[in-house]
Amino acid sequence: MPDIRYDGQTYPLCDGQSVLECLIAHGVSVPFSCRSGICQTCLMRAEVGQPPDAAQKGLKPALKDRNYFLACICNPEEDLTISLPGREVARTPATIVGMELLNAEIMHVSLQSHGQLEYRAGQFINLYQKENLARSYSLASLPGEDPHLHIHVRRVPEGRVSSWVHDGLQPGDTVDIQGPSGDCFYLPGAPEQGLLLIGTGSGLAPLYGIVRDALAQGHTGPIRLFHGSRNRNGLYLIGQLQELTRTYSNFEYTPCLSGGYVPKGFTSGRAHQVALSEVPRLAGWRVFLCGHPEMVKVAQKKAFLAGASMKDIACDAFTSNAITG
Known part of the structure; x- marks a missing residue:
């Protein structure tokens, strides 16, 4: 198996281990967050050796050319001498x-x-x-x-x-x-396209920005936002979103509650289930999914089966780490 050399020390890589897992197992303190190749917190550079292409997914060409890679998804086939990022990613x-x-x-x-x-x-x-x-x-x-x-x-x-x-x-x-x-943002150029946005918890944050961006750029197609929580206390920005529905005729906001009691003005059910029942045919739509990883995974599959192209489904799963969340 390959060896990982970092900060003057050599660490043997076990079968199936990523570079990040190897370093953590040996008590090495390096930055990391999602462990799934999304957040890029664990970005490192190969000073000697070539990281696999899969470990450079989503990186800018300039970083790829300088042998940067994501440690959490890097399973090298050769010895690597690695370091933390330099000034270009300061x-x-x-x-x-x-x-x-x-x-x-x-x-x-x-x-x-x-x-x-x-x-x-x-x-x-x-x-x-x-x-x-x-x-x-x-x-x-x-x-x-x-x-x-x-x-x-x-x-x-x-x-x-x-x-x-x-x-x-x-x-x-x-x-x-x-x-x-990240690639979860509004793309201009198709103002008549339907936009379906589904979020749970703080997954509303990117969706709130995306909705306002689309409206500010004159999007004319239907924009449907579904935000879910177990109870009323888990929702937020309700007043601001309702104000947007009054201002823009093509925007509709649906707050969803999956717990027992559902007051007037709210919809009973999980956000993705309510959304896909109200918008059952998604051919030609762009879909944004943000929040709990399991919701994102299930909704992505169901949106695809409802006709949305995979290239038109943007996902932002909010992972948490029990140790350093």
């Missing part, structure tokens, strides 16, 4: 300018980046608590309309980063961010 300082509880679990955080940050609503940034501990949060803000970056941070039980955000951060603090990344 982190950017940002100042906390506002914090507001949106419900009992979700904190709305506004950040002012110290550097120029070009992004699309719905993409995500990595927020660092310290050098090797970060989490990915989707951007609910809209470039050109919102003066600051907006993220929604759900408190994860025993989560180190989310607990730090809720209990330790305050306006005026400076943090490090990295990004943006």
Whole structure:
């Protein structure tokens, strides 16, 4: 099996282990978050040796050319000497300018980046608590309309980063961010296309940005947003979304509750089930799925069976890590 050389030490790679798993197993502290090749927190560079193509999925061509790879999905076939990213993927300082509880679990955080940050609503940034501990949060803000970056941070039980955000951060603090990344955003060019957006929990964050982006760019096709939770307390931004429905005739918002009691004005059922029953034929539609991984997985399959092309289904599964969430 190949060996991994990092920071002057050599670590044997066990059968089936990723580079990230190998380093963690040997007690090496390196940044990581999702462990599924999405957030790019575990980005590393091969100084000697060639990482497999699969480990460079989603990276910009300039990073691929410099042998960068994602450690969590890297299963090398040869020895690698690796290092952490250089200046071309440096982190950017940002100042906390506002914090507001949106419900009992979700904190709305506004950040002012110290550097120029070009992004699309719905993409995500990595927020660092310290050098090797970060989490990915989707951007609910809209470039050109919102003066600051907006993220929604759900408190994860025993989560180190989310607990730090809720209990330790305050306006005026400076943090490090990295990004943006991700392909979950509005694509102009087909203004008449139907848009179906389904989210649970803080999965509303990117969807809120995407909806406002589409409307701001003059989208004329139907836009249907379904946001779900077990009970009323798990939903948020209800007033803002209802205001958008009054302002734009092509936008419709459906808050869904899967628990026992469903008050007037809410729909009973899981968000993806309600959405796919109300919009059963999705040929030609673009679909956005954000939130709990199991919901995203099931809804992606059902949307495809309902006629949506796989290239028109954008997914953003919100994974959590029991150790460092």
